[in-house]
Amino acid sequence: MTDAEPGKSPDNPWPVRAVSTRVAKYIDKLGTVWVEGQIAQLNLRPTVAFIMLRDPAADMSLSVVCPRDLVENAPVKLSEGVQVIMHGKLQFHPARGTLSLRVTEIRAVGLGELLERIERLRNLLEAEGLFDPRLKRPLPFLPDTVGLITGRASAAERDVVTVAQSRWPAVRFAIRNTAVQGPNTVPQVVEALRELDADPHVDVIVIARGGGDIDALLPFYDETLCREIAKCTTPVVSAIGHEPDNPMCDLVADLRAATPTDAAKRIVPDAVAELAGVRDLCRRAGRALRNWVHREQHHLDQLRNRPVLAAPLAAISARADEVHRARAAARRDITRLVAAETDRVGHLSARLATLGPAATLARGYAVVQTLPDASHTGRVLRTTADAPAGARLRIRVADGAVTATSDGPEGNPYEAH
Incomplete structure (x- = not known):
């Protein structure tokens, strides 16, 4: 019986060094690659820089190692949240069992290229029907609880809460503070969305943040975030930036608010205006009811004033008089006829008696x-x-x-x- 091939059976296993060496050789054969991602962490050492490059769409990261001079001489200032393109070679470190990308060149993602990618994503989501107005869910008239996703102690949070409570003091909020800029924005907002969407007491969800340039609002163009908004069963209001800003999530959300303040006005009614409307409706209803009663009263008065209702027995009395007169006339005519016929019969009887044999x-x-x-x-x-x-x-x-x-x-x- 021959021995099994090394690494193919528990009787003849590979040692760790053999596996690590083979993995290192295999990765070394991949050569150099271009990688695009978002800087999640940046740690500068005296001669080297350690970077965590993150893919916001897939929530995956890759360790990057490069000379410090390469970071300092990059075409744009590198910081957390910056989108970059790096060229380097993958390296596997057998001693630690880790993988990293040894970078030799860093390029910034140009605005034109970024806008082009955004447009391609916009066309893709539109083709899939995520922007279809027929899929938009209506907002409840008076939500039980409003879910709010925004930055901690931000002006957007203050505007939404203050304006909403001034309009409807009884409104309740379930606030989830997340990052609204940088590499952690998308995963934190997605997690908050899922949590609020699963809460049965939350009737509407608001995503709010202040204005900024396209780099600051870039997380709200993310495909993962847009698809998560589309999957929510709870209506979602997007209040990102100011009036000119129009990130991708505005198109996917059930309602786009121009500003966080506008979102607060959209999600709850104005109690003062509603009370004024109720009072106006009560006045109009009372006036309409009084007018209806007056019309019906006038109609009843007209009916009561008609001869048939004013003296309902008059027609019967008139007919009764006619019947009495007809009966009297008939009785008179019959009496006259009987008298005439009686006289006639008497005359005929006399003639008969005269002509009859008894008289003779x-x-x-x-x-x-x-x-x-x-x-x-x-x-x-x-x-x-x-x-x-x-x-x-x-x-x-x-x-x-x-x-x-x-x-x-x-x-x-x-x-x-």
């Missing part, structure tokens, strides 16, 4: 009828031939009837004459 019988006449038998039915005698001898007769007179037997016809009573 009363004057002494009689009606002679044959009594009915098996051979014929009874009939009124009209000739003597109708009453032969032996025929039974019924003689009706005025007060009754009698029966008789016929002896036959007599001689002509008119022959003797």
Whole structure:
């Protein structure tokens, strides 16, 4: 069985010196590089300078070593927060196990180049939709607690707190003091943003600082900070600098305030103005209500003055009189008609009585009828031939009837004459 390759098994490990030597040789093969970053720390020694070069977008740092003369003769005065470009060679120190950049040349990032980078970042964020107005969240009318990120004991903090409390005395603040200039600005502001955004009592977050040149406001053009603002679920107000200043975070924030004072006016209402508005609304509401009551009262008065409501039974009474008159006329007409018909019936009865047989019988006449038998039915005698001898007769007179037997016809009573 052959031994395992060195460093590939626990039975045949590499010593630390072997690993460090190999790492140093590998890094040495990388050659020289150009590196851009922000100076986070600067420590000058008699002959050498130690610099901590930081990448603000990724929160990573790199140790830099260079001659002191190189720092003193740099094209710009080097200090913490300055953006620079360095040329050097990476070196790994096996004794300490550390990596550093041995710098031989330092260049400042020109304003034109810086502005060009800012413009490229602006176009990138705009293309991703971070500036879209539809994504802007509205500010609450009256926030419970205002989160304020600003410099310690700064004029911006004093302006925001003083103006906001003068407008709405009950407003509460959750203040986070951070660096607002230099290499530590972005990580501290991002940490404060995350902390305030996670607080359920904070309804709006304000990032405020005073004005300055582009170098002083450079952290607020940082991509990491802009993306962190876009990720917040709490509305964010950007109040960086003065009116002409327009850092990138202004475009990403939900509201841009021209100054910290303007931000204080935007986040809370003016109690005096609101009370005046409430009083005005109360007056207008009362006036509108009184006018409505007066209109309705006038309308009711008009309705009550109408004849149908002023004397609701008048129409019924008028109709009742008409009904009474119609009934009287109908009764009168019926009485007249009955009287006329009664007279007519009386006249007809008199005529009938006059023409009827009863009246004739009363004057002494009689009606002679044959009594009915098996051979014929009874009939009124009209000739003597109708009453032969032996025929039974019924003689009706005025007060009754009698029966008789016929002896036959007599001689002509008119022959003797």
